[in-house]
Amino acid sequence: MTEVTSNLDKNSLNVKKDQSKYEEALSKYNTNIDDAEVKAAVKKIIEEKVPQNDTLDVKKFLLGSVELTSLHTTDTEEEILALTESVNRFESEYPDLPHVATICVFPAFTELVSNSLEIDGVEITNVCGNFPSSQSRMEVKIAETQLAIVDGATEIDIVMPVGKFLSGDYESVCDDINEMKQACGDIPMKVILETGDLKNCSNIKIASILSMYAGADYIKTSTGKEKISATPEAAYVMCQAIKEYYDETGIQIGLKPAGGINTVMDAITYYTIVKEVLGEQWLTNKWFRMGTSRLTNLLISEITGKEVNFF
Numbered sequence: 001m002t003e004v005t006s007n008l009d010k011n012s013l014n015v016k017k018d019q020s021k022y023e024e025a026l027s028k029y030n031t032n033i034d035d036a037e038v039k040a041a042v043k044k045i046i047e048e049k050v051p052q053n054d055t056l057d058v059k060k061f062l063l064g065s066v067e068l069t070s071l072h073t074t075d076t077e078e079e080i081l082a083l084t085e086s087v088n089r090f091e092s093e094y095p096d097l098p099h100v101a102t103i104c105v106f107p108a109f110t111e112l113v114s115n116s117l118e119i120d121g122v123e124i125t126n127v128c129g130n131f132p133s134s135q136s137r138m139e140v141k142i143a144e145t146q147l148a149i150v151d152g153a154t155e156i157d158i159v160m161p162v163g164k165f166l167s168g169d170y171e172s173v174c175d176d177i178n179e180m181k182q183a184c185g186d187i188p189m190k191v192i193l194e195t196g197d198l199k200n201c202s203n204i205k206i207a208s209i210l211s212m213y214a215g216a217d218y219i220k221t222s223t224g225k226e227k228i229s230a231t232p233e234a235a236y237v238m239c240q241a242i243k244e245y246y247d248e249t250g251i252q253i254g255l256k257p258a259g260g261i262n263t264v265m266d267a268i269t270y271y272t273i274v275k276e277v278l279g280e281q282w283l284t285n286k287w288f289r290m291g292t293s294r295l296t297n298l299l300i301s302e303i304t305g306k307e308v309n310f311f
Helices: 002-026 035-048 056-063 077-093 107-116 138-151 162-166 170-184 201-214 232-249 264-277 295-304
Strands: 066-069 102-105 123-127 155-159 189-192 218-220 254-256 290-292
Touching: 002 170, 002 201, 035 232, 035 264, 056 264, 056 295, 066 295, 077 102, 077 107, 102 107, 107 123, 107 138, 138 155, 138 170, 155 170, 162 170, 162 201, 170 189, 170 201, 201 218, 201 232, 218 232, 232 254, 232 264, 264 290, 264 295, 290 295
Parallel strands: 066 102, 066 290, 102 123, 123 155, 155 189, 189 218, 218 254
Antiparallel strands: none
């Protein structure tokens, strides 16, 4: 009994030590965020800054930042192959326009995309780690991720364990993310915060900071599978966190709004928030991405001045 008690005491001390490490990181940042102030700040940006970014050049940039996404239960090999072949054809049919940044699919289709994709500069993004719930054993998450990379994935998207976060178990949240980053190695990893489930802006700020400290190369708003997906307010708070983290550490982290980006003006709004909060350094298709399945044709249509249904 004495030995058991001693081990429990040691474990308790270790947990407190780990928790203090994360609390120490969080203490460097303002995580007491007022939702009303964020809403007002975003409204001001939209009213005063968005109109000046409604330009042809911005729309071309946004096209080159798209992660062309197909994450449906009904996806078939034929459909994913057709999507990949459309990316291959795009460069020859629209030589004056940038190609999409990535093709984003389930790991089951990675090898197919890798063997079929012919365009240099288009990444292959996989959602891994039991997307979209992240509710699985870590061994399973790691195995799926490593197999995806072997099959040809060049970027990995994972979901933060939201349940653990909402229960306040920040240690486990960070441990999960860190283990997944170790599985990714040098392959860039995006951490999906599922901001629509985080209840308030303070939680979004905390989740952003913890994810970055735990190994995220990008932070991403949403899976697109929940009732609330990306919002300008969530992106604004995430940009603030990225800027403060960069100022503190010198490490640049990317941003990916995803889910619910339905119009060109939605995309311009996210572009404007990044520009105003983070600045020009983040306005490349490496550091700013948009996960969407419907925006690509809308952007091409506005750029060319005619309705296009290429993808």
